[in-house]
Amino acid sequence: MIALNREIIEIAKELDVVFFRQRLKEHAVKIGMSVLNQTKLITASSELVRNMLKYAGGGQICIEVINEKMQIGIKVTFEDKGPGIPDIHKAMQDGFSTGKSLGLGLPGAKRLVNEFDIKSEIGKGTIVTIVRWKNGL
Amino acid sequence: MDRIPILKMGNFLLVTIQVDMYDRLALNLENDLVTMIRRVEAKGVLIDISAVSIVDSFMGRILGNIASMSKILDAETVVVGMQPAVAITLVELGLPLTGVHTALDVEKGMILLKNKLNLIEEDDDEDKDPDDSTE
Numbered sequence A: 001m002i003a004l005n006r007e008i009i010e011i012a013k014e015l016d017v018v019f020f021r022q023r024l025k026e027h028a029v030k031i032g033m034s035v036l037n038q039t040k041l042i043t044a045s046s047e048l049v050r051n052m053l054k055y056a057g058g059g060q061i062c063i064e065v066i067n068e069k070m071q072i073g074i075k076v077t078f079e080d081k082g083p084g085i086p087d088i089h090k091a092m093q094d095g096f097s098t099g100k101s102l103g104l105g106l107p108g109a110k111r112l113v114n115e116f117d118i119k120s121e122i123g124k125g126t127i128v129t130i131v132r133w134k135n136g137l
Numbered sequence B: 001m002d003r004i005p006i007l008k009m010g011n012f013l014l015v016t017i018q019v020d021m022y023d024r025l026a027l028n029l030e031n032d033l034v035t036m037i038r039r040v041e042a043k044g045v046l047i048d049i050s051a052v053s054i055v056d057s058f059m060g061r062i063l064g065n066i067a068s069m070s071k072i073l074d075a076e077t078v079v080v081g082m083q084p085a086v087a088i089t090l091v092e093l094g095l096p097l098t099g100v101h102t103a104l105d106v107e108k109g110m111i112l113l114k115n116k117l118n119l120i121e122e123d124d125d126e127d128k129d130p131d132d133s134t135e
Ligand SMILES: Nc1ncnc2c1ncn2[C@@H]1O[C@H](COP(=O)(O)OP(=O)(O)OP(=O)(O)O)[C@@H](O)[C@H]1O
Pocket: A047, A051, A052, A055, A056, A080, A082, A083, A084, A085, A091, A092, A096, A097, A098, A099, A100, A101, A102, A103, A104, A105, A106, A107, A126, B057
């Protein structure tokens, strides 16, 4: 995998989210990603960055343009130093929420991207990585 | 700066969202709309989201809330101009916005709202002349 372009964005407040989504869109447009794939990528990211703010008080996001197996795409890594997720399997289920919400964010985000990976350690934090290919279904 | 303007047109309120939505802004819109519906006794709310490229679960939920709260206050809400990519993404995310009336554009949304209001009036007033409905 070759990273062609990379940008780090710190998230501490809600307005950082607006800036992040704009930057993500610019990267997606630059590689010629279709509008539908852009929409899915940014919507999934919006869910993950909200979780980061709500449950971990913020964190760091890395946007990368990647090239793998003749495919070009965007990889986004959300890293926080929050409380971590005790049961990832549960958290990934539709409807599971400790925040009195819909519990759609994680499972919904996973449905909207081509690759989804989540790692979490209690007391250390959470890392979610997603990839959306330029031309993937 | 944290507010989206609400326009009053007769019995209707019109909101055109032209900026990137974030949670605070969406919550303020929900509150402002509910207050305004009560204050002016609006019968219909039209929300134009044709310039909105991202509707995530939070924004989607707010649209649903606005629709159900306006109903309680005796007003109908129609969301118009949702981009096809946004509609597809919402379904895949798991929030298909059932219960929210939608129309393709502002004009069609207005017709939908007016028809709904006429229907309600006709229900209230059965002996009304059927020829004066707008169809
Ligand atoms: N970055 C994180 N740090 C700690 N806990 C998290 C994090 N992200 C998610 N969680 C936990 O996983 C649960 C499920 O997250 P998910 O985004 O699916 O739903 P939600 O945020 O509760 O509701 P929704 O996203 O629909 O508003 C959360 O309720 C929370 O307990």
